[in-house]
Amino acid sequence: MLLAAGRRAVEQVGAHLETRAPAPSLVLCSAARRAVETLTALRPFLSAPEEECEPGLYLAGSEGLLARIAEADDAHAAILVVGHNPGIGHLARDLARPSDAEDYAQLQRSFPTAALAVLECAVERWSDLAPHCAHLAELTTPALLAARR
Numbered sequence: 001m002l003l004a005a006g007r008r009a010v011e012q013v014g015a016h017l018e019t020r021a022p023a024p025s026l027v028l029c030s031a032a033r034r035a036v037e038t039l040t041a042l043r044p045f046l047s048a049p050e051e052e053c054e055p056g057l058y059l060a061g062s063e064g065l066l067a068r069i070a071e072a073d074d075a076h077a078a079i080l081v082v083g084h085n086p087g088i089g090h091l092a093r094d095l096a097r098p099s100d101a102e103d104y105a106q107l108q109r110s111f112p113t114a115a116l117a118v119l120e121c122a123v124e125r126w127s128d129l130a131p132h133c134a135h136l137a138e139l140t141t142p143a144l145l146a147a148r149r
Contacts, residue, residue, distance in 0.1 A: 002037035009114040009142035010038050016047035016145055017080075017116060020138075023047045024080035026072055028065075030057040037084050040112075042082070049080070057083055058082045062090035070127040079126070082097055092117035092136075095129065100136035107139065 024046065029039045031053045039051065050143070057068065065087055072079055081088065089111025096119060098104050107117070119134035 002034050002041065007037075007041050008033075010041040011045075012142045012145050013114050013116050013140070014042045016140060017042070018045040019108070020118060022078045023077075024078040025049050026076040026078075027051045027082060027084040028057060028068060028072070029053045029079045030060075030084060031055040032084065035084065039082050042080075046080075050076075051069070057081075059084075059087070061087045062094045065091045066094070066129060069129060070125045074125045076126070085113075086129045089115075092119065092139075094131050095119050095121070096135040096136040097132050097134065103136045105138040107136070112141045112143075115139065 025047050027039060027046070029051060030037050036053055057065065060083065062066070065081060065083060069079060071080065081091070089107065091113060093107040095105060096104050116138070117136065118138040120137045121129060121134040123129055123133065
């Protein structure tokens with residue numbers, strides 16, 4: 001169950017996500033209760049994307065998440081993945097270029113609860129995603145967002 005503090009954290013990140021472009025047109029979400037509750041808290045900040053909640057994303061590692069993203073319709077310019085650690089953190093780390101020094105170093109250490117990694121990839125098809133193909137445009141957390149106020 002997503003506690004009140006968790007809901008507030010998700011809302012902080014959601015408000016920040018709302019300012020980013022392009023907005024995700026697809027959300028891939030674990031079917032686990034907390035992930036679905038996270039998606040529910042994010043909905044007011046999203047522009048009615050297509051949503052796919054899947055049980056297989058619950059324990060998926062980086063490779064499994066990447067394989068699922070590779071199946072996405074290439075018409076989607078941006079995808080949001082709502083998942084669980086360690087898989088979601090490993091996915092961000094595996095896709096990001098190590099040359100994105102400071103944020104990449106943070107990914108190596110941890111991927112905190114309610115973290116948002118924005119990865120920009122110059123690929124034509126989602127199936128073209130490969131390790132270290134993405135620029136880590138941003139790594140943020142509720143704590144970092146609160147500190148910026």
